[in-house]
Amino acid sequence: MRNVADLPLHGGHVPAWLAQRMRKLTRLVLILAVEEYGTRGLLERLSDPVWFQAFNNVIGMDWDSSGSTTVTAGMIKDALWREELGVKAAGGKGKKSRATPEELKTIAKLYDLDPERYIRTSRLVAKVDSVALQTGYQLYHHVFFLDEEGNWAVIQQGMNERERLARRFHWFDAETFTQDPHNAISGLRRDFALNTVSRKAREYQRSLIDFVQEKPERIERELKSLKAIAKGYRPLVYYKPRDVDEVSLLRRYESLGKAELNKRALEFARELGVSNYEEFLLLKGLGPSTLRALSLVLELVYDVHPSWKDPVTHPPDPFKFSYAVGGKDRVPFPIDKPAYDELISFLEELVSRHPEEKALVRNVTKITKNWKFPEEEKRPT
Incomplete structure (x- = not known):
């Protein structure tokens, strides 16, 4: 899967008391995700914009903020370097993105992989979303995830300064970079886009x-x-x-x-x-x-033409995202600190349990898998 999302530019920052909780919850979710799905399964989910946005909302970021990408990806990168889960991350926002090649060399050495392959992939992904596909966005964020088996995923984001909108690009183990490399795309469809990779x-x-x-x-x-x-x-x-x-x-x-x-x-x-x-x-x-x-x-x-179709397929829907403890900007409700701390405590206990005791969580997941938000209760935020 390789996907895209459009998000408006939001100001402000994450307060220290919330950032501290976000780091703890991010670490716990990643541990459980790798235990349940393996490193490849985690990368598949990071490459899904709806799953990534749900992750973002669970830890307390807003569903429609451009800053959600940089904060959430940064939290994930930090947690992956602190824990040995078999997957690491390189790059980040602005200057950090330019450190991607050197960081990929470190990860590749750690996992006994060929770094040049992934450095080339990193460059190609950036070139596709800044040059080969043009919709008015300038890339400023690039995070490359690489696991010990050689699977990879990329989350990068571009900003349209004039419209103050961001677009997020997700990649996962792409077989080709020049033939519809984006799939299941979520975002605001443009009237046209210079798309030379269709x-x-x-x-x-x-x-x-x-x-x-x-x-x-x-x-x-x-x-x-x-x-x-x-x-x-x-x-x-x-x-x-x-x-x-x-x-x-x-x-x-x-x-x-x-x-x-x-x-x-x-x-x-x-x-x-x-x-x-x-x-x-x-x-x-x-x-x-x-x-x-x-x-x-x-x-x-x-008389030879590129495609002028914007490859967006799924408009963002706030009711597809998950809210567990509230949002940083008090949307859909203020952060509930007691609930947040209780959630962290519960997951810490879960992580420490024997694998057989974790079956309860899987059963709850099965029960809620097909649940849909009641139409009559939907309200715009």
Whole structure:
């Protein structure tokens, strides 16, 4: 599973008294999850945005806060390093995300794994969600989970500063990075997104790899001509693709940002002889602006198109999330400290019990598995 969620930007911070409780509860939930499902099962659940959001709500964060990702992922990372559960985490928010490669080397050494494979995966995941799939979000958070068997999951988040919204991306053991790598996606659907990793964009990917073998100067000339045409200029010879509105298409691209070429990145592509889309995405200097420029030329000159469908499939629903002790911002109700402490005490006792004595919890889970929130009791928050 690889998923996505949209969240609004919230201010404030987690008070010390709540953070202390969150750390304890996070540790206990992780221990029980690994005991029940194994490390792979834990990673599968972290890659599910609904499960991750439920985890976030159980420890006391809000269901719709952008800060829930950074706080919850940070709590999980800290707990995994304190406990030996067979799974660790690398990266984090801002500067911490740039430490991911070195931290992955440490984890890989601990579990006797090849670090280069996971460092490459980390880079590719970031390139897909910042370059290959463009919806107006700038990545600022990246956490990479790796277990002793080599299974991995990634949770990263991007921010749309203009709309003050965040979008969260989840990954799990992806077999491909260029053919619909996101699955069961939850978020606010956009009218369009530059999606070059859709299965419908295979022809686009092949054409782009061929196209970047051209001299960067030629590609730049075509880009400048197209921008002039979109502003009303018509050359003596102009072959217009059928049913294409150049002005509307250019505005669509510009709504995502500038369309400018990094010619040095294109020179790298020619020198290295890139043969597939993964290699192309990993090129040094390849950013969203360059991909927009290349896509614009491919559409208007060669009539080759990416997908413009935002790969969101499940809008966020607050009634799918779990509230155990309240929310940090008093939604849906203030944190109930006595209930929180009682929950921690109960789970500490449970963790210390013999495995056979934990059957009670599994039975309760079976009973409540298909429970749904009563429609007549739903109220907006």
